[in-house]
Amino acid sequence: MLGLPPKKPRNKDEGEKPFWISYADLMTALMVLFLVVMVASLLMVTQQIAIETKGEKDRAAEIKNLCADLKLKAAQQNRNINVNCQENRINFGEAGRFGYDDYRLGPEGVAALRDIVPLVLEAAESPEGKKWFKQILIEGFTDTDGSYLYNLHLSLQRSEWVMCSLLDERRVQEMNLDARQQKLVRDLFLAGGVSFNNAKESKEASRRVELRMQFYGLKEQTGKGEGQPEFKITKPELCKLN
Template sequence: MLGAMARPRRRGKDDGEKPFWISYADLMTAMMVLFLSAMAVTIAAVTRVVEGPAEARAREIKAVCEELERELGDVPDIRINCADHRISFGDVGRFAVNSYRLPVEADAALARLVPAVLDAADGELGRRWLKQVVVEGYTDTVGGYLYNLHLSLQRSEWVLCLLMDPAKNAQLELTPAQLERVRRLFLAGGVSFNNQRQTADESRRVELRIQFYGLGEEHASPHVDADTQAPEGDRCQL
């Protein structure tokens, strides 16, 4: 009967080692987490340090463009492309055949655009980088090069008239000082029939190209006296 009594179970030789291995695994896991955390902090710090002048310029220029995009986000006819620094106007920015005039609906969009661009140019980053805005009037491929070049220049000039001459755009509400800023900031450029679109109608358009200063490039003075008056006889000639 005594022999039938259950003998006490002998303790396995590995039982005493299990707590050790569990603790060791936890320790290694904790050390790995600490290592990865330290690496993440180091990489973030190095990334901030290695940003050079060119990267900082690109980031700040993007911020200027995105600010302008937010300011004009409620104007459906204005489309800002921050990738190539261009402003387009959809259907209201298209010209009829052999014409340099835009639809009357463009007046309101351009009147909203001007003060927004001036505000962006006068901001901290705008003063640092925004150089000028080039007005580009495009044509289709019908006709000769010189004819289209002349028409392209007329289209650019007409858009400038809508940007700064209240006699041509009654929706403009700019002070004389603001008008002088427009004269300094906006520039007409003739591009003939370069950069065609899929159709002739889409090709006959106006676009505004925003130019930015390069690294180390000398800046023109943006200062305009508050009592500046428009030059006598400075009116649209079209």
């Protein structure tokens, strides 16, 4: 009787090899897909950062050009006006100082205000100004004499007086502002008291008023300046200059 050749013993792993090969292929495909998604995400994030960085550089350059142009025109208009483009502030030197316990500017300070306002409005209506100009915060400062609350009230009186002087009918006529420009003044300028913060080298120099220019950020659309108390005057008849 012819015997059949003996069967070779079956390896236990042979039945499992197709499964493990398929599982390994699946894991490899998932890993490749994960890497593709990660690379795509990183590229998108990198592109977004590059766009925002370029946008911020363009914004800073346009604001710098706007301020530099304003500074040049202000210097030609009135020697007392100083535009600081590093801090985006406008001051009037000694002309912008107040007397002790007084909240009214002298004639030179009033003249400096009269000269700077049309230039600020012109800057706000320029192409760069329409994009970035947010508001002008009128900041009144005091010396360190007296209590904090007293000086806070006095500094607010000073900024309010400046704001009211911009809305006074006589000042409007002197600045030759039309109805549209008068509305722009009411929209742009805000009064804010800051007491004796940022004191100067002397008490006389500390009793002053400054205009702080504020600009929109890249993602900012509307809103008021933050960090300072504000007071907006829209009705000139509420003002008392005397």
